[in-house]
Structure formats: C-alpha cells, structure tokens
Amino acid sequence: MENLIHDILHLKEERNATIIAHYYQTADIQAIADFVGDSLAMAKYGKASKADTLIICGVRFMAESAKILSPEKTILLPNDGAGCPMADMVDADDLKKYKDNNPHKYIVSYVNTSADVKALTDVCVTSSNALKIVSQLEGKDLLFLPDRNLGSYINSQLNHPPMELWNGFCLTHDRLQAKEIMDAKTKHPNAKVLIHPECDPSAVALGDYVGSTAGIIDFANKDSADTFIIATEEGVLHKLQSDNPEKTFIMASSRLVCKNMKKTTLSDVYIALNESTTALTLPKATIEAASNALETMLTLSN
Ligand code: 13P
Ligand code: SF4
Numbered sequence: 001m002e003n004l005i006h007d008i009l010h011l012k013e014e015r016n017a018t019i020i021a022h023y024y025q026t027a028d029i030q031a032i033a034d035f036v037g038d039s040l041a042m043a044k045y046g047k048a049s050k051a052d053t054l055i056i057c058g059v060r061f062m063a064e065s066a067k068i069l070s071p072e073k074t075i076l077l078p079n080d081g082a083g084c085p086m087a088d089m090v091d092a093d094d095l096k097k098y099k100d101n102n103p104h105k106y107i108v109s110y111v112n113t114s115a116d117v118k119a120l121t122d123v124c125v126t127s128s129n130a131l132k133i134v135s136q137l138e139g140k141d142l143l144f145l146p147d148r149n150l151g152s153y154i155n156s157q158l159n160h161p162p163m164e165l166w167n168g169f170c171l172t173h174d175r176l177q178a179k180e181i182m183d184a185k186t187k188h189p190n191a192k193v194l195i196h197p198e199c200d201p202s203a204v205a206l207g208d209y210v211g212s213t214a215g216i217i218d219f220a221n222k223d224s225a226d227t228f229i230i231a232t233e234e235g236v237l238h239k240l241q242s243d244n245p246e247k248t249f250i251m252a253s254s255r256l257v258c259k260n261m262k263k264t265t266l267s268d269v270y271i272a273l274n275e276s277t278t279a280l281t282l283p284k285a286t287i288e289a290a291s292n293a294l295e296t297m298l299t300l301s302n
Helices: 002-014 027-032 039-048 060-069 092-101 130-137 148-157 178-187 213-222 234-243 266-276 284-300
Strands: 017-022 035-037 053-057 074-076 106-110 123-125 142-145 192-195 227-231 248-251
Touching (some): 002 017, 002 027, 002 266, 027 234, 039 053, 060 074, 060 284, 106 130, 123 130, 123 284, 130 142, 130 148, 130 284, 178 192, 178 227, 192 213, 213 234, 227 234, 234 248
Parallel strands (some): 017 053, 053 074, 106 123, 106 142, 192 227, 227 248
C-alpha cells in the first residue's frame, strides 16, 4: 500500500497531474487527493488548476464537467464503471422531445447529468448554489431535472411559482426514511440533524440544517453542538471527523452508501496515471453547448 501511494505521487509529479476527489470517495482516495470537495468545488478547482491532467475520483458526470470546463486538459476517470444512477434517469433524447413539446421552458439541470443533457440545458446548478441561482430566474417557466427531491426542496424555499420537476432521484439519499432519523433522534436527543436535499422531503423536514455536502461540513465545523446526526453519504465522515475530533457524528442510517462512489481504488488511480486508462473525450459540439450551461452556473453563483 505504501509503495502504491509512493508510485502514485511520483507519477503524478512526472505527468503534472492533480487528483481531485469527492467527499464520498473512500478514505484512502481522499488521503492521496490534492483537493477534496463537493461537486461545485471540484468543478471550480479543476477549471482553475494549472495541471495538464486532472484525475477525477468521483463519478462520470464529474469527469465530464471537468472536460467541458477545461477541454484542453487530459481528464481521467480512473474507474470507467463509476456512474451516477440519478444522472442516468434523464436521457438526452427524452429531454429533446420534452423541449420540442415545451419550447418556452427554461431548463435547469442539476450537475448530476450527462454532457448530452447539459448540452440541452440553459443553466446547471449544484446543491451548493441551487437556491442562489434559481432565485435569480424569477419570471421564467422552469423545468428542473433530474432530482425531484432537490427540486421540491428548492420549490419549498422560494416564493416563485413552483418549478416543474423531472421524476429522478438519488438511489442512495432517497432510501433514507424519516423513521430512521426519528429513531436516531430518540437515541441522541441533543444531536442536530444535518441532511442533504437529495433525501426525501419527509426526511428533509426533520433537518436542523439542510444543505450540500460542503454546507453540512461547514455547519458542523462552526456549530456549537457536540453531536450531529448525518443524513448524507457516509464518505463525508472522513472530513467531519478529521476537522472535529472532539465532536460526535452518527450516521442516520447504515444504508447511506453510494456504491458508485466507492468503485475507485488506489490501483485504479495508479493505472490511470501510468497512462493505461483512456482519456475522457466528448464531441466538440457537445462541449461547446454544455459549457454555456456550466459557465452560466459559475457566473450566477459568484
Ligand atoms: P454535492 O457534492 O453537490 O453535495 O452532491 C452530492 C452528490 O450526490 C454528488 O454525487
Ligand atoms: Fe449519484 Fe447519489 Fe451516488 Fe451522488 S450519491 S453519485 S447522486 S447515486
């Protein structure tokens, strides 16, 4: 294991590469990453990076976003099988048909979508900036996709007419039941519940804080409570515990594990860096169309 890490760090220098990981990756991947963040922070870091090669330790849509924002860089997704089941719940052909039937609609897509869907999108959002961005779209007739849970949370927070919602969801967050949070609260009555808006609205309603992965970490770092019930993917515990060794973090459910986020291994990263993994490519026209939606997001979220 130590040799593998040594070889990864050596190859990384040699290739002028940088490793960017999501908070839901395994602890050993987070430990070797140059940067660990939520979807928004990963996209911004990759775009600003001076590296020639970005190794994206996350899922496919994150690597595609990196390619769209930095087409000149080599983008590697170390494990080709790491996808996002929620992103797969919206197909570009179906969205195209929807747009043909609803030409007046303004399309707001969660970043958890394919590059082809982003190419048909007016603006992207992440869970960190969704409220800020959608609040600037008043007066437009909005379709939000694919996450019905994040969409209904945004609708609940804004005074606009509600956005129409696609019927997608995150397999991992959506499976959390309100009862599991109630049970955890009974066991830990003084704990605060920190929940991701990808969870079902009945669970989100029990949150003391609702926000993105980065928002949850920020809240736990600043809040004076000493115990927190965490209602998002369990990989976030790595950062929560290392930032707050004196605080206690209890998972709301042992089922909050995203299989796809756990697919990438240190060996995958080594193989990718050893030039044995094919670089991610996207058609030029897709990159151009999709970059409008991502660049509009970065402008509106500043
Ligand atoms: P954030 O990183 O924006 O919190 O999104 C969570 C997620 O499910 C990423 O796949
Ligand atoms: Fe997709 Fe959910 Fe896994 Fe994130 S946690 S990659 S949204 S399935």
